[in-house]
Amino acid sequence: MSYTLPSLPYAYDALEPHFDKQTMEIHHTKHHQTYVNNANAALESLPEFANLPVEELITKLDQVPADKKNRAAQQCGRPR
Template sequence: MSFTLSPLSYSYEALEPYFDKETMEIHHTKHHQAYINNANNALKNLPEFASLSVNNLIQKLDQLPADKKTVLRNNAGGHANHSLFWKILKQDTTLKGELKHAIECDFGGVDTFIEMFEKAATTRFGSGWAWLVKKDSKLAVVSTANQDNPLMGEAISGTSGYPILGLDVWEHAYYLKYRNRRQDYIKSFWNVVNWDEVTARFKHT
């Protein structure tokens, strides 16, 4: 089984003016596709791993042959991260219900959560991701470097938990529109979060 690039459920311009069409198209068809191509190439002659879903695979990195661990950490990680990212983007949805209540309980309020998430995204040095994860029935904000994912576990990614919301803070995600203004890109994110999908992920755990 090979990983494939799933089409988006919306057009590349659907997130304008916050996420621009050109960035979305390049990000999806070039960057994400490259992670998939590299991961598939690394999985050749590894049938016991090639049959796994990408989320299962990145939880088994310590079982891979030594010469495949880094390439699959980076590229299967990139595939997993972006597959989630596209799903949690949509305009005109509202944070409400069980997830809003959990955020208020675990962070002391929605504004506090947003402040913590923006800080995690802003202060991630170089390339990486900011995440909202569910761990031990509690929500937490964490960040990871490069294409690491919390599902990889503490020993590899430096954190753990089930990711329900993620923001890509690699420059390729925002530089065409925002240039070096990462903070502006981060703040624009709240206009395109698909809270219905994030809530569904929250309830799934």
């Protein structure tokens, strides 16, 4: 399983005038897409974690090998 960028439940211009359409589109399609791409890349070397939903993955970061934990945490999220 690889992660995919979910669609927003609203249009990019739905938050105007507070956030303009271009900012929302760039933030979603570029910034967030980069996190998704990097998470997938980080998980290529962690096949035992690659099929977990992200919500479960972040609860198991303590089981990720130390040399890969930082990258996985940065790209997939940290538990709070």
